[in-house]
Amino acid sequence: MAAFIEVKNLNVDFDGFKVLKDINLTINEGEVIGILGRSGAGKTVLMHVLRGVEEYESISGQVIYHLARCEKCGHIEPPSKTGYECPGCPGEKLLSFDADFIEMAIHDHKRRDITKRIAIMLQRTFALYGDERVITNVVNSLTEIGEQDEEAISKAMELLEKVQLSHRMMHVARDLSGGEKQRVVLARQLVRNPMLLLADEPTGTLDPRTAKIVHDVIERSVKDYNMTMVITSHWSEVVESIADRAIILEDGAIINEGDPCEMAKAFTGMACAIEKKPDIAIGDPIIKVQNLRKKYISVTRGVVNAVSDISFEVRESEIFGLAGVSGAGKTTTSEILMGIVQPTSGEVVTRVGDEWIDMKKPGPECRGRALQYMGILHQEYSLYTHRNIIDNLTESIGIDLPYELAVRKAIITLKTTGFTEEKAKSILSKMPDELSEGERHRVALAQILMKEPNIIVMDEPTGTMDPITKKDVTRSILKAREELGNTFVIVSHDMDFLEEVCDRVALMRNGEIVDIGEPKKVILQLTEAERVEADTD
Known part of the structure; x- marks a missing residue:
């Protein structure tokens, strides 16, 4: 060659x-x-x-x-x-x-x-016309290089067949899944x-x-x-x-x-093994879920039981996992815990101090009071792209501190997420796009920790990470729990990660909890089909 x-x-x-x-x-x-x-x-x-x-x-x-x-x-x-x-x-x-x-x-x-x-595909930038149909996105790329309308439509259809998306050509781009968006990006790149x-x-x-x-x-x-x-x-x-x-x-x-x-x-x-400290004190329940249900009405599928009569508790300073394959109901459950989604029926209460707060009731003395002590890190998190890291960790999220104190708190918090003190100091003046994806993820976690939450919900926290960075994230969660006493609820299909980081895991299947307990034992309850989906998904 x-x-x-x-x-x-x-x-x-x-x-x-x-x-x-x-x-x-x-x-x-x-x-x-x-x-x-x-x-x-x-x-x-x-x-x-x-x-x-x-x-x-x-x-x-x-x-x-x-x-x-x-x-x-x-x-x-x-x-x-x-x-x-x-x-x-x-x-x-x-x-x-x-x-x-x-x-x-x-x-x-x-x-x-x-x-x-030269074509490029990036991990988080889909570069599509979100309000346009899939076929229009590809046709636009073809007309940009001089293709006539009729020829462009024909070629666009061929390209969508190549990327296995001919069944989505009339869908609006923003309504596609992440994997489907990446295939549209590839089709647009293949135009040239x-x-x-x-x-x-x-x-x-x-x-x-x-x-x-x-x-x-x-x-x-x-x-x-x-x-x-x-x-x-x-x-x-x-x-x-x-x-x-x-x-x-x-x-x-x-x-x-x-x-x-x-x-x-x-x-x-190169990734070292991680050991959880056995002497972490797990407290009394801080979240209680009883007979929780969530139903959706779908035009094509009818009544969808996203969550079906589940009950569980999460204890203070515990790292609790919600495991299962795509569609099991774990993300819907976590969104109900955070008050983002209203349940159809059942109870969800969160303890603030010695008082229990009903998460179904809106208002500053109910859900609003609990949410100020809760943080969520979505898989599709985002930092303020036009603000440097110190601003992302302070002013942009409403923390008003004298500059020297803000810097000190930011460095301490970044160290909790796995940065060395030297590295933490060096990134404070940088913009988010100057950091790697894994570094931005840890800054996003630090952004939540800066607000001093009692409970942190994490949705697929290792989805974008190499094995070594996964270990760093595991260490950062364990260290945050050890030093700050945070309670974590972690939603993931990454069974190895859940087994390594969690104290207990709830396995969800078809909207139901089929087992709760010690991670390794619970994960053994996965069916062979679920293992294939979780491991090769």
Whole structure:
């Protein structure tokens, strides 16, 4: 295989902090490279450098694209097309052409011609016209490159078939699931017939079953379009099954490179085992749920029993898990606990001090009083993108403190979520987009802890994380409980995570609780079909 991209001695600094250190990597044409690394290792920055549409103030080294180019129209192809006729200029040959993204100006038209042939999929940015239908989203991409309306509609339908979404073409984009949105994004990217696909945790926020569907579609598209691909993923099986070669990034440097299976094993081995402290004092009940029911009326499905007559208690300082596959009713239950969803019947009460508060009753002396001592971290959390981290942790969430005290409290809280004191100090002035996904997740948890809640509800807290970062999150939850006495209710389909972090787990199936108790024992109650769905979902 011919060398397609050569990265030589690449260094990137942000405010004096090196995020990439002497990166040397050759990517061959048609090759699939997997990148493994914990949160903050530099994976996303490397992907954006390869994409070539952003400018960095402090960057050095070389990122050389070896290409074939038509001198007449500027058409770009991979290096294997050198000597072939240009598809747009009869009689014109494609000539060998090298382009260094570090040396070339970002507005250089030759560089822009190259970046047009590079597709990117990000883990949390769907980049769709939310109010438009799926078919319109793809047609819009086709008309942007000059396709006529009738041809555009026909090609859009073909592309949606390729990404297995022909059954959703008339749906409004905002109403799709996360996995379906990612497949629309891929269809829009395939419009430009890309020669390179950069997939940065494209399924990071998806459940395992949906993630597998998206991975399969991506893999098939790479083969159909003869693309080169670079993919980061916290699913080690993805790198093992898709990649031809893998690298491990650690603290901005490549520390290992080789066979994907060997690299996945080495990376997983970097995560240390975690032991829960046996001497944590679990208190009296702080949440009581009795005969809880929630019914929905669906036009297509009729009456849907999302939650069916469940009862349980959560004790003070306990880490309590709600386990089950997608659709089991666990998220609806957690939303009822937080007063977001009103139950059809049953009782939900939360203890504040020595008083029990009815969560079904609105108002400042009922639900409102309890909610000020509760925090929720959604899977689709968001930080204030135009405020730095210290503002995200104070002013943006209504905490008014003298600056020095705010900084001190922010650092203490960030340390509770797993940051070192040095790292916590270094990120206070940064903007959210300068942090890795895992770091932003921990800042979002710190944002909740800053408000000093008694109860924290977490919805799929490890959905976007690599195995090592999952361990960091587990430690941060255990440490917050140990140091601050928080009570946690954790909703997850990640059975290994629940077994490691929880004191007790309730297993939900079809809206009912089928077992409550010690995590390992309860999780054994999963059926074989549920295990497959939870593990490969």
